[in-house]
Structures are given as C-alpha cells and as structure tokens.
Amino acid sequence: MAFEPHDREPLGTVEEHLHRVLEGIEPLPAFEQPLIDSLGLPVCRQITSPMDVPSFDNSSMDGYAVRREDLAGASEDSPVQLPVVGESAAGQSKILGMSGGSAVRIMTGAPLPQGADAVVPVEWTDAGSASVRIRRQPDAGQHVRRRGDDIAEGELLMEEGALLGPRQVGLLAGVGMARVATRPRPRVVVISTGAELREPGGRLSHDTIYDSNSFMLAAAVRQAGAIAYRVGIVSDDPTEFADALSDQLVRADAVITSGGVSKGAYDVVKEVLSQTGTVWFGGLRMQPGKPQGFGHVGEDRVPIFTLPGNPVSSYVSFQVFVLPALRKMMGRTPVSRPRVRLRIDEGFRSPAGREQYVRARVRPAPDGGSTVSPVGGHGSHLLGDLSASDALVVVPADTEVVEAGSTVDVLLLDQDF
Numbered sequence: 001m002a003f004e005p006h007d008r009e010p011l012g013t014v015e016e017h018l019h020r021v022l023e024g025i026e027p028l029p030a031f032e033q034p035l036i037d038s039l040g041l042p043v044c045r046q047i048t049s050p051m052d053v054p055s056f057d058n059s060s061m062d063g064y065a066v067r068r069e070d071l072a073g074a075s076e077d078s079p080v081q082l083p084v085v086g087e088s089a090a091g092q093s094k095i096l097g098m099s100g101g102s103a104v105r106i107m108t109g110a111p112l113p114q115g116a117d118a119v120v121p122v123e124w125t126d127a128g129s130a131s132v133r134i135r136r137q138p139d140a141g142q143h144v145r146r147r148g149d150d151i152a153e154g155e156l157l158m159e160e161g162a163l164l165g166p167r168q169v170g171l172l173a174g175v176g177m178a179r180v181a182t183r184p185r186p187r188v189v190v191i192s193t194g195a196e197l198r199e200p201g202g203r204l205s206h207d208t209i210y211d212s213n214s215f216m217l218a219a220a221v222r223q224a225g226a227i228a229y230r231v232g233i234v235s236d237d238p239t240e241f242a243d244a245l246s247d248q249l250v251r252a253d254a255v256i257t258s259g260g261v262s263k264g265a266y267d268v269v270k271e272v273l274s275q276t277g278t279v280w281f282g283g284l285r286m287q288p289g290k291p292q293g294f295g296h297v298g299e300d301r302v303p304i305f306t307l308p309g310n311p312v313s314s315y316v317s318f319q320v321f322v323l324p325a326l327r328k329m330m331g332r333t334p335v336s337r338p339r340v341r342l343r344i345d346e347g348f349r350s351p352a353g354r355e356q357y358v359r360a361r362v363r364p365a366p367d368g369g370s371t372v373s374p375v376g377g378h379g380s381h382l383l384g385d386l387s388a389s390d391a392l393v394v395v396p397a398d399t400e401v402v403e404a405g406s407t408v409d410v411l412l413l414d415q416d417f
C-alpha cells in the first residue's frame, strides 16, 4: 500500500458536488403504502374524500332524540313528559325511526332515528327509562351532527405533495383509506470502514476507537425519514469491503460509507470503488468534508456516498449532500436544509479558500430573536463539540474574518423542514 501524494484535480465547490449528487438521484417510484407507514412522507397525488363524514346524522350528546315541536313550552316548572320507545347506542343501534310524541334514549355518536330533529342532553331531563321528563326545548338540529358536515364526498383533502403528519393520517383513516400513494422510505445501508474501529460495548486496545460514525449516520438517516441498515465495521481489506458491499446491495436504495477516501495508504473505499469507474472521487473547497465520493454501484446502479471518516466531516457531509438526496428520493421539498440569517455574538477568523461549516449553538437574544455562537474548535474529530452544537454557521470560502455582531448563514440542525 502506497501513499497517494498529489492532488490530481483542483478542488470542486460544494454547489458543484450537490448538483452532481442530485443529478444522480431519482425519486423512488410511488406505490400504495399502508397508511401508518406513510407518516412524514408527501402524498403523490391529490386526494379527495371518497365519502361523507359523518356518514349518517348522529348525536353529539348522551341524552334523548326528540322532535323539537313536541317540547314547546317545556320549562323547569312545567317539564314535558314523553314515552321512551327505544335506545340508540353507538355501533349497536337498532332504532331506525320514531313517531311524534316520543323520545329515544341516545348516546354520543349513535345514529339519530328518522323522525327526530334534535337531541336533548340528559342533564335537561330526569334521566327516565320508560318515560322522560324534559325541562327545556332544544333548538332545531341542536346536538345533531349532520351527515357530511365535517367532510363532504368529493371534497379536496390533500394537495399533491402535501406532507402526511399525524393529523392527515387520521384524516385519511377517517375517510376509510387503508393505503395511500407515497414514495417509499429509502433503505439506506451504512458501512463504517477502518481497521481501528470497534463496536461500542467491546474492549479497546491502545490503537483502537469506537465506531461512532455508523451510529450517527444511521440515526441521521432515520431522522430524515428513511430506513437505516447499519452494517458492522468493515476493516481496511479490499476484498472484505467489496464482499460486504455486494452482499448489501440487494436491500439498498442507497449506500453510505464512512472513512477510507483520503490519501492514506489504506483508503479501502477509494481503492475498491475507483476500479468500478462509476464512482467519482475528489476534493471539495469545504471544511470539514473535503474528501468526497459519489456514484453508483452494482447492476441496479445503487447510489453510493463515500463520506470522509472524521466524525464531524462525516456528519456535515451527510447534512449537505446525503440529506438532500434522501429527500429527493422521497419526493420531499425543499431538498436542502434552508439557511436562516442570524446575528453571531462572537467573531472568529476563517481559513481562506474553503467554505466553512462551523459548529454553533443558537440562543435566545435579549430582543426576543435569536443569536448564534460558535462552539469549540475547528478539528474534524471533535465529537463532543458537535454534540454540544445545534447549528452550523456557513462561512463562504472567500471570507477570512467573521465579525462579532454580523449576520451569518445558519443551518438549524434539529429543525424539520
């Protein structure tokens, strides 16, 4: 194994690489999925209601179904007494109709008998069983939920592309839809490479470390709404890596690797995938996250992201390149995390020539808005500082000084969009 001493190509930009990635990603084909599995996904076509909701007139109170005209003059001092001719309970109603001068005991959600035009709550009565004394005349239609008054058949429920949250899942269930057309969640295989890596929970020796990247990336995949398959650690042996990758391709809509893409003598990912001719490798004017690779592997041309091994580099690369790709696969827009503009309360110098993604924390400002403060050092190994951050400040490549009090571009890492 030899070092690779020279940069063969000039560094590209973040924008160029994001373009390369998005050009190489197709939205997954939509299909009818079980309703609950669609949570967090956009619907792929406009949805109109197949039915009226409620689908029958029913009571909104426990009480008595009556004809309003039978209760003219009812009062505290002179209640009107009506015979109770039956009962209508939700889901077990046998009463279809009633004649004038009678009442039907009725429960919330039970069908209103034909002939009734209002419901009297039990609190207005003596709660009688064979007959009931009623102390108040209801308004016409009072406590009756009319067929279709919530949703009418044919009504637009969701525009194409609208997101299914818990309320929308409930809405579609409420109109009887067991399935809904969405793009599926991408199945994403996450592989860590490196002879120095060990599984958390195991023992370390003097030159080994715990694999944090595959856990962090798998968690980030899941948070993006996709399905993560975390594969065990693969060492720096090319055959082992090639075999592990080809074993995984059958279940992958995308693959993410971490490590093995820079200039070391054992950069296995680059070594194996360079030979395929279908994966681009290069450096970007970006820090962290300079060494990157993206392309397609296997017969099905599965997209593969080869992220740098330093934990912060890996995470920032996920945010900037992988997250937009996964969102494109699911049909979610916008694909990239929106940048917000915030005032930074501490200045710093920024190395020229590379777009910086600076770990930061957003805090409430005395004026009621928010400010952002840098967190910790620049090292790409500083997992502690990464975890203490909830934002990245994006500093353009040509900016060398960020002044305290200036306004900067910020990615809010924990915010859904």
Ligand SMILES: Nc1nc2c(c(=O)[nH]1)N[C@H]1C(S)=C(S)[C@@H](COP(=O)(O)OP(=O)(O)OC[C@H]3O[C@@H](n4cnc5c(N)ncnc54)[C@H](O)[C@@H]3O)O[C@H]1N2
Pocket: 192, 193, 194, 196, 197, 209, 210, 211, 212, 213, 214, 258, 259, 260, 261, 262, 263, 264, 267, 288, 289, 290, 291, 307, 308, 309, 310, 311, 313, 380, 381
């Ligand atoms: N001569 C040069 N050396 C390096 C360059 C360069 O341009 N010239 N680039 C540096 C930059 S920038 C980065 S980023 C890293 C990327 O290297 P690799 O992607 O090849 O990653 P590794 O060498 O395998 O590991 C780097 C670093 O990260 C640790 N690591 C790796 N995987 C994990 C993991 N799953 N969990 C936790 N930590 C991990 C690994 O032990 C190394 O310390 O290259 C620089 N070098």
Ligand code: MOO
Pocket: 286, 287, 288, 289, 290, 291, 308, 310, 313, 314, 380
């Ligand atoms: O780009 Mo490396 O990702 O700076 O540490």
